[in-house]
Amino acid sequence: MRYKFVFWILILFSISYLGFSASGITGDEIINEVDKNMTFTSARMESKMLIHVGKQVRTKKMISYAQGKDKSFAKFTSPARDKGVKYLKIGDNMWMYLPSVDKIIKIAGHMLRQSMMGSDFSYEDALESNKLLEKYKVTLIGQDEKSYILELTAKVKKVTYYKRKIWVDKRTFIPTREELFAKSGKKLKVMTMGEVKRFGRRYYPTYMTIENLLRRDSKTELFTTKAQFDIRIPAGIFSQANLKK
């Protein structure tokens, strides 16, 4: 009886394994495809961030530029309180400019854990999402009609989230949902992405949410209102001098 049970498990296992290999794609390849979609030679975007805290909603608007995987720059344009706050990211380094004190602050150490402009994103969330393949072992754990389901488990010690689970759209290779887990296995945050639009030859999600599961009604929404890809970015955008301009 027991052997029979093990046998069935094995059969099921190999069928599902065959299923995945039949589609001929591995977890790493899927992540690579996603990366291709989500990074761009260059881009300029205008976005709106809605931060929900309890019943309150705060809206912030920003303009951002990105080049490749390593360089990005964001400037907040509203509300008045945050106008002129700028962020610059080059590789692993991040700086912030606060116009109220006219100072450039390097975001490092414990500051990385803080939330970005009061949202549910932390700075390290922003830094780490670029390096999934370096830090995680990717396993394709299943698929449904629409998406591949990947499980990422930390292969290095220094990671913010020990486990991630990512749903990737089969057609567009856009991640539609990501769950972030603590080491104990408890789910901490959920990100969803949607409103995928076509920009030339690429797809890009123009709506994104992140929800903190340990706090009720704590959610941040990000709408991309305007996006231009593969454009020429004015020289000097990704420099510390530009932060103070």
Place this chain on the structure above:
Amino acid sequence: MLIKLAFRNIFRHFNRTFLTFLAIALGLMLLIIMDSMLSGIDQESFNKIINYETGHIKIFDKNYREDEENLPLDKSIEKPDSIIKALGKDPEVAGVTSRINFRIMLSNGVDQYPAVGIAVNPKDDQSVFLLKQALEKGRFFSKNDEETMLLGEGLAEDFGVDVGDYLTVLTRTKHDTYQALDLRIKGILKTEDPKIDWAAVVIPLGLGQASLDMGSAVTEIDIKLKNPNKTKEFRDRLAKDLTGFEVATWQDLASDVIAMSQAKRGGSVFLLFSVFLIALIGISNTILLAAFERTREIGMMAAMGMKRSQIIRLFVLEGAMIGVMGSIVGCLLAVLLNFPFVKYGLNWGFLMRDMGDIGYRVTGVSRGVWNINMIVGAFIFGIVVSAITSIYPARVASKMDPTEALKKI
């Protein structure tokens, strides 16, 4: 003879003498009571710090304290066992244990509050700290790895939870990875130390080490000494034996609280001294008035052959006598009033909660103390200073020319 004269003189204007005497008595009483309460709060604060937070001596990794604010887990004592074992054999050591302190966010899925996690060793924590005795409800850990927590009473109240309920402890491991533990509340702590009651989540050390990726490391070793007055000597001796570590006494660790208490005390003593000074001006004034009033009398006494020095002595004696009476009554009142303060204490709870964390480790009742030095000191101070302040009016009186003085008849 002079004494008798002085004694009779001070009662010639009973109302005035009484008011002056009352000012001295009340001034002294306030001084003694204030000192009693402040010393009480200090003593209480220091006891709380020793009994719940620091022990007498703490050992850290040598780089720990420069980053202490963040409660770093990567600056830890990797192999605490050999040190603990050696300390256990030291004849001066009464108890030794180890702990991990770490930053947490405590959550019930609705709200999230920052707090401090303390992983304690259920086997030997009681040899240094009094957490077990401070359990208001529930029980202490029985196993080193059980997935339970003890919660400060204030936090339990804020979350509206009780023994048996669950809360989520969100923290970071040594490698900065998120860790979230759903822990059952096994006990509620009421220590009257705001650092514990309003901010602490206590878990067993085994659970802490496993979930924080600490291996067998701890962030501190805590020591209780047999002789609590020898902390500095013990620290210096231990620091010589241990390299790569920092050894600190509770006084070193609570230096901010100690400095603050000294500053506060300096401030209140100054304030009380000012009150007392006003009382003394009262004495000076009473004697001066008496001197002018008794011009005829002084003239007469001088004419009858009383020496200048004797006149000075007479007035100084009068001042001193008012001082003696004021001091006796002041000290008696203070002692009477201090009885209930020492026995029942005063409840600061309503005040402290609103003020938030101001360093004092007192959340509820704080008792006064008997400071005999202060009482005796205040008594002598009252008399001496009253006598000194009457020197000036006495000299004014003595300088009166007998013939001029007699003219005023």
